[in-house]
Amino acid sequence: MPTLPCPTCQKPVEWSPAAKWRPFCSERCRLIDLGAWMSEQRSIPGEGAPDSDEAAGGGSDEGNADEAQLRRH
Numbered sequence: 001m002p003t004l005p006c007p008t009c010q011k012p013v014e015w016s017p018a019a020k021w022r023p024f025c026s027e028r029c030r031l032i033d034l035g036a037w038m039s040e041q042r043s044i045p046g047e048g049a050p051d052s053d054e055a056a057g058g059g060s061d062e063g064n065a066d067e068a069q070l071r072r073h
């Protein structure tokens with residue numbers, strides 16, 4: 001069975017129909033490569049970081065939803 005190095009971690013990957021994530025060795029390496037590609041495309045540091053989750057919080061989101069519902073009725 002021929003093998004190719006995983007583009008992310010260089011681990012040999014069997015080049016067979018059973019290799020679900022080829023040319024990557026796993027979904028994890030596929031996502032890592034995809035993430036690297038996307039971050040290169042964006043190249044905006046600090047934007048869309050998980051930090052905004054804590055800062056903005058679900059609280060403000062829920063509040064907005066409630067307001068919208070009240071206005072509708």
Ligand SMILES: [Zn+2]
Pocket residue numbers: 006007008009010011024025026029
């Ligand atoms: Zn890999």
